[in-house]
Amino acid sequence: MPSGITIKDVAREAGCGVATVSRVLNDSGPASAETRKRVLDAAARLKFSFSDVGRSLQSRQTRAIGCLVPSLVNPVFAEAVQELQACALERGFHVLLMCSNYDPALEAEAMRILLAKRVDGMILTLSAASDCAELATVQDRNIPACMMYNTPVPGVPSAFVDNRSAARDVAGEFARAGHRRVGFLALRFGSSDRARERYEGFLEGCRAMGMDDPVLVEVDEAIRFEDVNLQRLLSGDRALTGLFASNDYLALSVISAVHDLGLTVPGDVSVVGFDGIAIGRAFRPSLATIVTDAREMGRIAADTVIEMITTQDMPVPELSGLAYSFRRGESLGSPRGGRTDDGEVAASPTPSCHPKRNSTVPKEQQS
Amino acid sequence: MPSGITIKDVAREAGCGVATVSRVLNDSGPASAETRKRVLDAAARLKFSFSDVGRSLQSRQTRAIGCLVPSLVNPVFAEAVQELQACALERGFHVLLMCSNYDPALEAEAMRILLAKRVDGMILTLSAASDCAELATVQDRNIPACMMYNTPVPGVPSAFVDNRSAARDVAGEFARAGHRRVGFLALRFGSSDRARERYEGFLEGCRAMGMDDPVLVEVDEAIRFEDVNLQRLLSGDRALTGLFASNDYLALSVISAVHDLGLTVPGDVSVVGFDGIAIGRAFRPSLATIVTDAREMGRIAADTVIEMITTQDMPVPELSGLAYSFRRGESLGSPRGGRTDDGEVAASPTPSCHPKRNSTVPKEQQS
DNA sequence: CCTGTATGTGGAAACGTTTTCACACAGGTT
DNA sequence: AACCTGTGTGAAAACGTTTCCACATACAGG
Structure with missing residues (x-):
């Protein structure tokens, strides 16, 4: 009762x-x-x-914004969600939260729940925006929606950074430090558009800089580096001298794993992350990373979706990619036997990199 | 439409x-x-x-669980929320999330919103459970509720650890390492029961170990250590040799601030945290801390509240305090001029530690 | 005295469900 | 022929609001 x-x-x-x-x-x-x-x-x-339920029934609006993120443990999403929740509250909306755990099935179920709840708008971070059936339903029903961190798709705006471009920059940083053989580390690569885009940009960048193609290292959610056999990747003739992690959370974990192996960062291997979470600065070695503004993501997404809710028949807004920047950090150094800047590397054959496959590669801002 | x-x-x-x-x-x-x-x-x-809103109106239940936490940026809450959300989803409930930002006014407003939404149950982490008017309303209306991290109050169960007891243990650890003058670091001390309880336990513990009373250092949300004048606390004749932070998030921040000052941990000052967030293990120096299980908190809270929802006229369950343990870490060492382990300190009176007050103090695992 | 315009007020419909209840009709029994 | 007993079905009430509309009452101007 x-x-x-x-x-x-x-x-x-x-x-x-x-x-x-x-x-x-x-x-x-x-x-x-x-x-x-x-x-x-x-x-x-x-x-x-x-009772808001009686009210919602009669007014045909719930003043609820559905929010779906893959994880809250990753501080990037925690911050974004916290910020967008505060923004929403300020405008008289509240947030219905769902975590998908990077699981497409859960993701779909969460969207259906949000739909059934008749939320007035949605803020989403999807594993694959381009083929999400429920997202189509959202568009069908004209429910205001805005994504976060996803590259926008036609009809759905997004608060995002250009993953490809940023990842290319990281390749440049590795190259400048003298690296040639590096790896890309991804969590559940298969079910994250973001990881894939970052990998693709990184690959392009590596090729453009005359480096070897990066080795793709995939880990599951539990981040068990024993399974990955980090040791093997980092030793021997063809050892990797650098690792680009698809997010900071992962980067920090791998640094820790490297230490556990008795190796050092950046002595034995350099590590670069993506996101710019706060704790990375306090970490020793401090984390080199692409810095994005998670709170701004949340704020923009909230503002966008609320504006779409409150103004009728608004055209889908065009959000431009958000600024990002590379943060130097102690975790990126020169490889052991390496040249500092551009030594004989440039002199070697430098196999031309991208035979084909340079499809659509936006590169807007470069803050 | x-x-x-x-x-x-x-x-x-x-x-x-x-x-x-x-x-x-x-x-x-x-x-x-x-x-x-x-x-x-x-x-x-x-x-x-x-439409769930039509359905909710007629069935007089929303299958929503309201959740209020002070912050999502602190990984402890992020983890707990993520876990409880997953638990709820499994049982056909979903979570309405609110962050209070440690602000009592926002906290009250959030509770009112949850009440208006007619959530079927609530999971709460409050700044001061004992005098929260809205919590009284919740009890009035017989809405199933369970707290997290708060010490339970009559009529409202809680998934919690015994803050006082754990904090006393920390005092013991400092003493064993040879410290005599330590500080307690709290975020918004005034508006957090948890911080206060931890301080009180720490104070008791310090006294029991024959140490000086700990110095209370309070920081605001922005964690600006310039304002605190850390430098002054750590230098001079009466310098503090150790700091107990009221949570890990804060502990990591202070370690970073100490480094920025050109000092080292634990060389110049030892730091101990509370919560046991994962990243603390990867940190250098690794963080000595009281380890609690955030996910279990979330799970227990969810299970409890859902059970209360689904079974009529259930008596308020008695939840016993959850296990915690002290995790040794590099951030706790002996003070500069100090004795290593139990040198002359142990030779001194060695006051028995927990004089009384061993009521319900579960202390099961000790990993 | 009749009309017109304010100003308060309450009845009732509508919103989208679920559930109760009664009804229709089938196919057996007596 | 009259009676049960199912089985399938739909009308209607209820849930808690808001809002439209009509109805009072009052008081002004003709």
């Missing part, structure tokens, strides 16, 4: 009709000073508070 | 009454094979999906 007491009880208590109660409590219509007082008193006496 | 299409449209399309549609789509009553098919077809053709 949640609350139990309804507007009718208040009306009875105050000796008037429900319409009057609604009017005075919402300040939405005329009422004599005397009635007003009676109603207010009655409501207070009964500790009445409106 | 969210979805727009309702059960009535389906009924019309299928040429039957709404009751029939409800029955076949919910599998909740008889229907001839032929009608069943017609309804199913119609629903599919129209892409119909039930």
